[in-house]
Amino acid sequence: EVQLLESGGGLVQPGGSLRLSCAASEFSFSSYAMSWVRQAPGKGLEWVSGISGNGGGTYYADSVKGRFSISRDNSKNTLYLQMNSLRGEDTAVYYCARNRGGVGGRSDYWGQGTLISVSS
Amino acid sequence: AIQLTQSPSSLSASVGDRVTITCRASQGINSGLAWYQQKPGKAPNLLIYDASSLQSGVPSRFSGSGSGTDFTLTISSLQPEDFATYYCQQFNNFPLTFGGGTKVEIK
Numbered sequence: 741e742v743q744l745l746e747s748g749g750g751l752v753q754p755g756g757s758l759r760l761s762c763a764a765s766e767f768s769f770s771s772y773a774m775s776w777v778r779q780a781p782g783k784g785l786e787w788v789s790g791i792s793g794n795g796g797g798t799y800y801a802d803s804v805k806g807r808f809s810i811s812r813d814n815s816k817n818t819l820y821l822q823m824n825s826l827r828g829e830d831t832a833v834y835y836c837a838r839n840r841g842g843v844g845g846r847s848d849y850w851g852q853g854t855l856i857s858v859s860s
Numbered sequence: 861a862i863q864l865t866q867s868p869s870s871l872s873a874s875v876g877d878r879v880t881i882t883c884r885a886s887q888g889i890n891s892g893l894a895w896y897q898q899k900p901g902k903a904p905n906l907l908i909y910d911a912s913s914l915q916s917g918v919p920s921r922f923s924g925s926g927s928g929t930d931f932t933l934t935i936s937s938l939q940p941e942d943f944a945t946y947y948c949q950q951f952n953n954f955p956l957t958f959g960g961g962t963k964v965e966i967k
Contacts, residue, residue, distance in 0.1 A: 775956075777904075784947065784958060784959075784960050784961045785896075785898075785904065785947050785949075785958040785961070786958065787949070787955060787956040787957060787958065790954075790956065799954045799955065799956075800955070801955045802861065802955060835903055835904075840909070841909075841951070843954075844892075844951045844952070844953075844954060844956065845909075845951055846894040846906055846909040846910075846949070846951060847894075847896075847904075847906060847949075848906050848909075848915065850903035850904055850905075851903065852903060853903060
């Protein structure tokens with residue numbers, strides 16, 4: 741069965757950086773676009789970023805553009821999210837998800853999420 | 861960015877009830893809409909994609925309809941395991957966006 745396992749979460753100070761990883765297994769990773777979606781405590785879902793299967797196309801929410809960078813290593817079946825200049829409003833559970841139908845497609849499998857807390 | 865407005869934001873219903881949730885887009889998105897179910901502490905689960913296509917493994921009591929700007933998720937006969945929060949998502953334009961969610965609670 742498709743598995744997505746996020747890691748790299750934790751507590752970070754405002755202005756700091758963090759890199760999230762998402763290890764994928766049991767599917768042809770390079771054949772699928774991937775996304776990061778976050779959920780602040782007690783709030784709704786927010787799409788953060790997406791990347792095409794070959795990594796050539798990347799897209800961002802306005803709220804993170806210029807601060808976050810999505811990438812992937814298809815040889816390692818791993819998705820990344822580099823987060824810089826972190827703010828309190830970035831505090832959330834971050835999910836990675838597999839997309840069907842390209843970067844702009846629905847997310848049919850999700851990881852369990854990793855919590856990022858931005859606080860001094 | 862395209863805004864999605866879900867209504868109601870919450871509802872109370874009984875087992876066996878027919879439940880309808882609506883999602884309105886700020887501009888036309890063709891059929892580029894998905895519905896997800898999320899239970900507390902869990903990741904979202906895809907129910908419907910392309911506005912009306914049922915995701916594999918999802919019970920047939922779930923259905924979706926609509927195109928353009930107005931969409932509906934219907935649960936034909938609410939079951940105990942359906943009490944959760946439901947989100948719509950548009951994938952017609954970047955940035956992708958979600959609705960604010962509809963919490964379905966037990967009456």
